[in-house]
Amino acid sequence: MRNFLQAVVSLSLLICVNAAVSWIATPFNPPAFPLAVRSPYLSAWLPQGSGAALNAQWPTFWTGQIVGWAGFVKVDGKAFSFLGTPNVPGATFAQAVQKSSKFTSTQSIFVLSAGPVDLTITFLSPVEPTDLVKQSIPFSYMAVSAASTDGASHSVQVYSDISAEWVSGDNGLVASWSTTTGSIITHKVQLVNQALFSEVNDHTQYGSAYYSVSNAAGTTFQSGADVVVRAQFINNGKLPNTQDTNFRAISNNWPVFGLSRDLGTVTSALTDPVVFSVGHVRDPAINYIVNNGALQARSLYFWSQFSSVNDVISSFLGDFKNALSRAQTFDNKVQSDANKISADYASIVALSIRQALGATEITISKNADGSFNTNDVIVFMKEISSDGNVNTVDVIFPAWPALLYANPQLGKFLLEGLFRYQASGQYPNKWSVHDLGAHYPNATGHNDGNDEAMPVEESGNMLIMALSYAQKTNDLSQLKQYTSLLDQWTQFLIEDSLIPANQISTDDFAGSLANQTNLAIKGIIGIKAMSQIAQLVGNPAQSANYSSIASKFVSQWQTLATSTTGPHLTLAYGNSASWGLSYNLYADKLLKLNLFPQSVYQMQTAWYKTVAQPFGVPLDTRHTYTKSDWEIWTSGIMTDAVGRDLFISSVKKFASDGLSSQPFGDWYETTNGGPEGFRARPVVGGHLGA
Template sequence: MLLSALFLVSFLPSALSAPSFRPPCAPLSLISPYQSVWSCSDALFHSFPNHWSNPTVGMSIMAAVDSKVVRIMGPPNLSKTDLPAPVQTSLEVLPTSTNYVFALFDSVQLNVTWTTPAHALDDDSVLNSKDLPVTYLTFSATSTDTSAHDVKIYFDTTAETAVNDVSTEVSMSRSSTASTTTLSVGSSTQETLSSNSDLISWGYQYVSVPTSPDVQTSLSGDVAARTAFAETQTLPSDDETLTRACNDDWPVLAISFGLDVSPGSVASSQVLVSYDEVDTMDYFGKILQPFWKSKFEDIFEVIDFALSNSESILSSSQAYDTSHISEIEAVGGSKYGQLLSLVHRQVTGAITKTLSPDGSEPWVWMKEISSDGDISTVDVIYPAAPYFLYTSPETLRRMFLPLLTYAANATGADETFDYDLPWAPHHLGVWPTCDILANQQEQMPVEESGNFLVMIAAVAQAQGDVSYLTPYWDILSTWADYNVASLPDPGEQLCTDDFEGPSPHNVNLAAKGIVGLGAYSALLQMKGDEEGAERYMKIARELVGNWTSSGTDVDGTHTRLQYDLDDTWSMKYNLLFDRVLDLNLFPDDVVEKELEYYDGKSNAYGVPLDSRADFSKSDWLMWAYAMGSQEQFDAQVEALWDFANETPSRVPLTDWYNTKTGEQQGFQARPVQGGMYARMLLK
């Protein structure tokens, strides 16, 4: 099981000079919104990992050096005898990988690296590693004392990733080929697409390794398997009862193998963790399967492909990490690079890809993680959009398609589901079932119409193409005209920051509507409709004049939160796409005055969202300061880095937090953190 020295002991790209960073939680295996595993402790061996929604995921790792055993992941009581922990010498979170380094008995250095090939690619004519439902767990060891050592590795996982209730009955099984050994577990009932829980209750978890005489595997209870390794014994034979409750003696998929560690070389091998959801989405009665099923016969073909191509896939991920971090650091420095590395898989882990209902093309879906659990919520895609516009505009375009199809009444569902509102939809249903009626939407008319027009224009400019919009021009026109009728003052409408409560006459919401009209003008220009483009641009420019005069506070230093409230303020992050799209609607001095005013409101962990409270939203903070000077931007990156590094709230990075205490206000693990990429759009 010895691989090439691709996985060098130092698996750290350009972030070597970066300051030490303690993420609140480190991403481990983020395959999908259901398969999202994090370590929320300072050291990997302090606890079991967690699902993004907090429940424990019973994965464990142990290592033995010349028959001396330590735990690498999991609490001290993994086995019947408490196991000591090694020294964790470093933790580095990269865009597609998380690397832990341990010193074992002053004789061996062990790297444990979790890699989910999560960088999105646009070319659907070839297989994309992002589409594989896999995470590679790489173990790399080297001698640090000039001696050879016998190193053994143990890994297991319970069935907790495959059920939404640990009392659920599960069934374990195994399969082997000439090249691969695979263990699997899933619920016995397999009630596919039956639950709106954040945890899945169907599909199968797989753990695989290259077949070798050195490999031991076991389908058994957690204590028996872990104790056997801890006592340097052979793993137990498979249990007689392979079907039982998940919490009945906690059945595990257990694997052990050896690494021959010699001075001056690196011994490496992988465990592959994968998941087959079987079915992924119910789109108004049409059942959609994961996109990878259009390329592979079954999950075992995926596993064989992933393991046989592991070197090229992992090399590609490593090259991506190095290049990506270098680009980010060139714009915002090493701390900006660490923040964006931390949120990269948080964003991609919230999306999934299927074929469209007619099988003609891929569609992409985003889960509104941690708030409502909704499907493809437009005002969640919007704050995340900078990530996709920078890394993969095509992925963002494919997110539009299920929503546009719904808004155009082309789902094929009966007339019950006809969408008849003059503004853009809010979402499609609750994950994983698209079945929302138009009048059941959380209505955000100007918000979602503006969001959609802005994002569509941004993708169109990035790709230089509007041809796919041919069936949708009428509904885009309807949304634009609705915003015209609703401005200059949107009145009693919700905006995306509705968690703060109603904010009628919202000045920032009005800015979004205006930028949305400018975006629609840009789309018409690309379509070749010069007259229409000029008409909407003229309306937008007139509205800017009203916005500036009516929205400015009496002291003239900034704009208000609401048109009718003096001595208030809010971050006008919605001005960002005026610059990204090069619309030139709002004068530069408007943004300059706004940011100068916000600077005076900054606390230890950044600028609050508005004058109502001390909390902020990290996505909107980065949207706003993307428009600032380098000095202003760097100051807020520093504050946000300090928050992530010091927050007492050990959850996958929250976007809603208190700027004075650093505590989580609400939300966690949300894909909106893609908004931190905003500065990259203006680089």
């Protein structure tokens, strides 16, 4: 038995903008809380809409499909639910009452009242960007602590389970499972028939999910049908340490994997937390094309340090206290840095970081002797929610500010797979490839050249990112190794960026268009970036030539791109009534090129103030929708704080308006704050670009 109702955006939500919730929400109530967000396949969220307590919705995968995750507590023999919306016929329990919610860059923290005891539930998805081993571990924490609120002592037991829904996008498939005991109790569950490197409904179809807790005194476990296992705890306050061996379809009596801990007597002092770990591990992780069309199976980086998943879990659980301390330090740094702009901005950034990094995986290859080669690191990113491509250049590009902030080396490793493939000579086009593979986790290239064509977009993006990494780190190794490839793309930009042919840009949903003003900006900046790259790698003559071309292009571009009927840039040359967000100017500021005159920035700053809608400035004159990442980038090129804050406050207003129950979307309607189709995409890393 279970509740099949998914979170939906109802008509009442469309009316109820900025709806107040019944609990204290810090810094605001988001569209969805990240609960366990560590990889494209470990991605659990609590949908919100106008507001849903931790025990008022089932957690969902980023697609909106339920991933069963339940929690109960017993206080002096009375049971309360605190996580999920389980239905347990014949068992009596109440709902704990949510008192507060809070999110930081790494944590989502809830306090619920279960009668005379408060529970603090902390979901920690570590962000460890400078530790490649830790950042590559696809596990997350849930920690539960209790404290008496009435001055008396109380008997308290805590329970939680996950369901087999964590292992597939098809609940009709058969799963199997096992439980291991020792110093740690771990439930392991997987599909019986696995399919390597495949997905169903964006869930991986191979590997295993793990749910673990330390085997401290008073810890018990059980696997079995949801109603059986949950009723066992509700009625008895403990589990019988038994395993269901009737392997079956995920939806057949919903097998769940429960863990329970007796906290004993709880006083007003907050108890040490019961720490659960949840994860999903598959190996190999990525199928990557190498020379001559051969395919290389790549593994997550952490395998270089661990020989088994049980070792990983033991290390991960044992590290919780230190991981929490590191997370708090990281949270405080992000908060401090972002607060220098505004409190609204700090809240946007805090909601974005887990989502941005949660779309990535850090991989390594093996040496001939089977050992792992930690000198061969490639990071892969899934284009979540749009089409599932691998390492899409124009998805990495908006995510780039988060990478530069967290650890620029992660950006280098993201670019490496793209550079290496194209340097192998297998990609036939003269411009940059759009992505490394049509369907994650298969980075199998596009040797036929029939990837989605964004020639100016992707060539400019690669040049801009390559230079910005070198500027940030003084590491010129990638520029030197791939100079000829970078120059090849620059040659193409000289042909096609001043007056771009009819093509799509990163905003492909808006359609193709010739003579795009904003796309031309990117191409011209790409040429100027190559002039800087040439200087860095010791080719001053080439540098001077490209710099001269870029400067001439800017002068011609100004004449072509400025409206004759209003003080603004156009969307497309010759259409003076058109305009759009000139977010590609952000790269001019990022790279400190000073290529475009200050008058352009001043003109755009004044213009956007005159065309803002209630929830922000439209992407362009073709539609009234916008993109939050590009709004934040545009805020970064404004010449005054009023213009900057217009964009930042608009994105925060959208994020907190109660109209969406999806993980933070980047595409929304400026007239009413309603969400469009995108959700959970790593492009929110662009929110660090203000």
